[in-house]
Amino acid sequence: MRKFGLSLVFAALATLALAPLVEAHHSVATFFFLDKTVQLKGTVQEFRLVNPHMLLKLEVTAADGTKELWTLTGGVTGDLLAAGWTPQAIKFGDLVTVEGAPARNPDAKGMYVRKLTTPEGKVLQQRIRD
Amino acid sequence: MNSSGRRFLSAALAAIGLTLVAAVGVRVYAQDGPDPRTGRFSWETRVTKTAEMLGVPDLTGTWVVTKREHPVTARICDSHTDSRKLPRNPCRFDASLLHLTDRANAWLNWADERIEGKYYCVPESIPSVLVRAYPVRIEQSKDSITFEHQITIHNTATRTVAMDGRRHIFEGAIPLYYGDSIGKYEGNDLVVDTTNFTFDPNGIDYMTNIPSSWRKHVVERYTRMAPDKLKFVLTFEDPEMMHQPYTETLEMSKVNFEITWTHCDLENADADLINMPPKYKDTK
Numbered sequence: 001m002r003k004f005g006l007s008l009v010f011a012a013l014a015t016l017a018l019a020p021l022v023e024a025h026h027s028v029a030t031f032f033f034l035d036k037t038v039q040l041k042g043t044v045q046e047f048r049l050v051n052p053h054m055l056l057k058l059e060v061t062a063a064d065g066t067k068e069l070w071t072l073t074g075g076v077t078g079d080l081l082a083a084g085w086t087p088q089a090i091k092f093g094d095l096v097t098v099e100g101a102p103a104r105n106p107d108a109k110g111m112y113v114r115k116l117t118t119p120e121g122k123v124l125q126q127r128i129r130d
Numbered sequence: 131m132n133s134s135g136r137r138f139l140s141a142a143l144a145a146i147g148l149t150l151v152a153a154v155g156v157r158v159y160a161q162d163g164p165d166p167r168t169g170r171f172s173w174e175t176r177v178t179k180t181a182e183m184l185g186v187p188d189l190t191g192t193w194v195v196t197k198r199e200h201p202v203t204a205r206i207c208d209s210h211t212d213s214r215k216l217p218r219n220p221c222r223f224d225a226s227l228l229h230l231t232d233r234a235n236a237w238l239n240w241a242d243e244r245i246e247g248k249y250y251c252v253p254e255s256i257p258s259v260l261v262r263a264y265p266v267r268i269e270q271s272k273d274s275i276t277f278e279h280q281i282t283i284h285n286t287a288t289r290t291v292a293m294d295g296r297r298h299i300f301e302g303a304i305p306l307y308y309g310d311s312i313g314k315y316e317g318n319d320l321v322v323d324t325t326n327f328t329f330d331p332n333g334i335d336y337m338t339n340i341p342s343s344w345r346k347h348v349v350e351r352y353t354r355m356a357p358d359k360l361k362f363v364l365t366f367e368d369p370e371m372m373h374q375p376y377t378e379t380l381e382m383s384k385v386n387f388e389i390t391w392t393h394c395d396l397e398n399a400d401a402d403l404i405n406m407p408p409k410y411k412d413t414k
Contacts, residue, residue: 026246030243048398050395051282051393052284052398073402076282103405104405104406
């Protein structure tokens with residue numbers, strides 16, 4: 001049991017080490033609740049790998065069945081390309097699962113994405129420089 | 131051969147010529163010593179020789195800040211907030227060491243992210259960019275020195291420092307975002323003096339809305355301490371925003387990194403603003 005616990009710790013540390021530390025051009029903490037995490041599942045409507053931030057638009061089906069458009073942001077091109085966040089990995093129409101810090105503005109459907117799982121089960125990550 | 135044939139042939143020859151020039155240029159640029167086939171020194175070495183020929187310190191190369199006298203942490207950044215008390219990190223400077231005037235603090239409380247140039251792809255201000263660990267390529271020539279800052283989050287920014295003995299452009303001239311820089315060698319040091327800045331909403335700390343006025347004055351002093359180390363002393367003042375000048379000593383290390391052009395997407399630069407609660411009610 002102890003060995004299993006240690007393995008989990010090492011796995012978590014390895015994941016953290018693999019996730020790139022991403023740059024931002026403003027204080028991320030001013031825009032997002034970095035101490036909270038939300039998870040969403042939606043289809044990719046747009047993925048732009050640009051500076052100063054990547055842009056990922058997801059169509060998400062809400063609990064009442066209505067469609068919502070979420071706009072997710074993240075790190076910069078160089079950091080993300082190196083970590084596998086490529087247009088080949090994230091394609092239009094893909095059903096993906098994302099996790100990240102929710103927007104401070106309650107009227108915005110926004111998130112600073114930390115983790116994305118592709119339909120093939122590939123996990124892409126990034127750490128926010130906070 | 132008719133005229134369209136001649137035009138096609140000329141275009142083809144020009145394309146081949148340009149390809150060859152580019153290929154040779156890239157090869158020479160990437161090489162440090164003399165080319166083994168021609169025996170000629172590479173472009174890089176010739177620039178270094180220029181510094182030797184002029185009898186000035188050789189600072190040419192790509193450098194990155196690796197140590198700061200006053201490093202910042204999330205706790206330091208968060209300790210200086212605006213009227214909404216939202217966390218503001220990362221930051222570039224410990225605000226408690228800047229000795230800000232009431233005017234600067236009032237601006238900090240009033241200012242809104244939305245009006246900042248960064249949301250229109252304006253590059254990181256000086257002195258903010260100088261303490262960040264972005265690679266900077268320094269190129270020395272007889273009459274000027276260029277500093278090419280690869281700001282990974284925005285456009286690459288180039289500053290040119292006049293080394294021909296000129297004085298600052300006269301007071302009242304059109305101010306410049308990166309100011310008017312003149313430089314000189316003092317013994318083993320390169321000293322760059324910059325004035326004539328525009329007013330800048332985040333001209334002292336690009337990340338935390340600490341502004342700078344027309345009176346901002348920045349002095350950079352670079353000393354080569356070892357083949358791969360520079361001592362960099364940064365001093366800046368702004369009597370409108372700071373009660374006294376700020377000085378910090380930094381260490382820069384030479385890196386094997388080729389500066390490339392990074393691009394800020396204007397259409398996407400302000401996309402994040404929606405995620406922050408609007409500070410003013412009339413904000414759309």
